[in-house]
Amino acid sequence: MTSTLPKAVVLLSGGLDSTTTLAIARNQGYQCYGLSIDYGQRHRTELMAAQRVAKILGAIAFKAIRIDLGSIGGSALTDPSIAVPELPSEEIPVTYVPARNTVFLALALGWAEVLGARDIFIGVNAIDYSGYPDCRPEFIEAFEKTARLATKAGVEGQEFKIHTPLIHLTKAQIIQEGIRLGLDYGITVSCYQADEEGRACGVCDACRFRREGFLAAGVPDPTVYR
Amino acid sequence: MTSTLPKAVVLLSGGLDSTTTLAIARNQGYQCYGLSIDYGQRHRTELMAAQRVAKILGAIAFKAIRIDLGSIGGSALTDPSIAVPELPSEEIPVTYVPARNTVFLALALGWAEVLGARDIFIGVNAIDYSGYPDCRPEFIEAFEKTARLATKAGVEGQEFKIHTPLIHLTKAQIIQEGIRLGLDYGITVSCYQADEEGRACGVCDACRFRREGFLAAGVPDPTVYR
Numbered sequence: 001m002t003s004t005l006p007k008a009v010v011l012l013s014g015g016l017d018s019t020t021t022l023a024i025a026r027n028q029g030y031q032c033y034g035l036s037i038d039y040g041q042r043h044r045t046e047l048m049a050a051q052r053v054a055k056i057l058g059a060i061a062f063k064a065i066r067i068d069l070g071s072i073g074g075s076a077l078t079d080p081s082i083a084v085p086e087l088p089s090e091e092i093p094v095t096y097v098p099a100r101n102t103v104f105l106a107l108a109l110g111w112a113e114v115l116g117a118r119d120i121f122i123g124v125n126a127i128d129y130s131g132y133p134d135c136r137p138e139f140i141e142a143f144e145k146t147a148r149l150a151t152k153a154g155v156e157g158q159e160f161k162i163h164t165p166l167i168h169l170t171k172a173q174i175i176q177e178g179i180r181l182g183l184d185y186g187i188t189v190s191c192y193q194a195d196e197e198g199r200a201c202g203v204c205d206a207c208r209f210r211r212e213g214f215l216a217a218g219v220p221d222p223t224v225y226r
Numbered sequence: 227m228t229s230t231l232p233k234a235v236v237l238l239s240g241g242l243d244s245t246t247t248l249a250i251a252r253n254q255g256y257q258c259y260g261l262s263i264d265y266g267q268r269h270r271t272e273l274m275a276a277q278r279v280a281k282i283l284g285a286i287a288f289k290a291i292r293i294d295l296g297s298i299g300g301s302a303l304t305d306p307s308i309a310v311p312e313l314p315s316e317e318i319p320v321t322y323v324p325a326r327n328t329v330f331l332a333l334a335l336g337w338a339e340v341l342g343a344r345d346i347f348i349g350v351n352a353i354d355y356s357g358y359p360d361c362r363p364e365f366i367e368a369f370e371k372t373a374r375l376a377t378k379a380g381v382e383g384q385e386f387k388i389h390t391p392l393i394h395l396t397k398a399q400i401i402q403e404g405i406r407l408g409l410d411y412g413i414t415v416s417c418y419q420a421d422e423e424g425r426a427c428g429v430c431d432a433c434r435f436r437r438e439g440f441l442a443a444g445v446p447d448p449t450v451y452r
Contacts, residue, residue: 065293065297146368
């Protein structure tokens with residue numbers, strides 16, 4: 001009887017946030033289609049984690065779209081000549097990938113329209129985050145409006161909803177919600193420079209927020225550090 | 227002394243409209259960076275035409291980003307099992323590629339931010355067009371707002387301008403403008419199903435609008451039909 005459930009495209013990196021987002025979408029009764037973007041990021045173990053997470057959490061389908069954002073450059077995540085910072089920064093950090101979430105949401109929108117889905121989930125967060133502009137609620141609202149005007153479905157009067165269930169949660173609250181939904185965070189990889197076995201560096205922004213999150217949530221940290 | 231001119235990213239398919247757009251951007255004094263998206267479209271001769279056009283019109287650089295929209299499907303331009311229509315349609319036609327211009331503009335935005343460019347040109351047209359929703363002025367305005375909120379440059383108070391110099395022109399007016407700027411349209415390929423030599427089918431929507439445009443403009447049609 002799953003065919004009567006609404007469909008949703010869930011952007012999935014295999015990290016803590018997007019995995020929790022998928023668990024929330026499933027818990028809200030959506031048939032989930034996991035979408036990973038292989039954008040030439042350094043942490044390729046992310047993609048393997050994303051596929052594993054999709055399977056374990058019962059996504060209907062998983063798709064990885066390859067797009068070479070490295071040819072554009074401008075970020076420590078796609079340009080090997082820019083080092084991943086290992087200390088906190090006051091400014092937007094060099095791990096910012098220009099227009100990344102705009103590209104991701106545009107691709108999710110394209111797949112959603114083909115699937116007949118009107119719901120897209122993305123695990124952006126405006127609290128314990130790295131200062132990326134494309135994680136803010138005002139960006140999401142602007143994209144939602146763009147999505148309506150961009151599509152055939154929009155012309156026919158249908159709305160796309162961009163769900164951001166984590167946007168106002170602290171990392172600790174995200175982890176508590178995931179635990180409540182039965183998630184094993186040992187299957188996720190958040191580190192910007194994880195090694196081939198998915199072991200985390202422990203010092204990049206992503207590791208730092210994750211580690212502090214488990215500490216604040218009072219939950220044992222299952223991350224394997226190298 | 228070209229380094230003092232403002233930079234612009236120009237989306238370039240190698241067709242009549244985008245080539246005219248590049249000529250207009252150059253004529254307005256921009257240093258132009260041509261961007262083609264290889265999205266698995268049927269008409270691969272487009273890409274060769276785009277590269278040729280960028281070179282002939284003196285673009286500073288040309289980049290083709292490959293992204294497999296065929297894995298999403300849903301369009302006659304990316305799915306070989308859907309035929310390209312050869313008769314006019316009242317509805318949005320099956321050549322519509324879901325979220326295409328949103329994806330294209332997102333990638334142009336990413337490259338623009340890396341280049342330090344604040345201007346993006348796209349040859350969309352709301353008059354003699356195929357009824358695609360993502361060619362309308364209201365879509366462009368919504369994307370412009372999204373671009374400002376999505377980027378580091380936007381956070382720092384800078385605006386991105388999406389230029390659509392063709393949006394209110396008829397095909398005949400576009401051709402007349404190109405001729406005025408010295409364009410040879412023989413270097414362009416518009417056909418949705420051009421053959422390997424770039425010869426046009428003469429019957430698809432793109433061919434029809436182009437052929438009628440030359441006729442209405444009173445300009446000899448340099449297109450090679452097969």
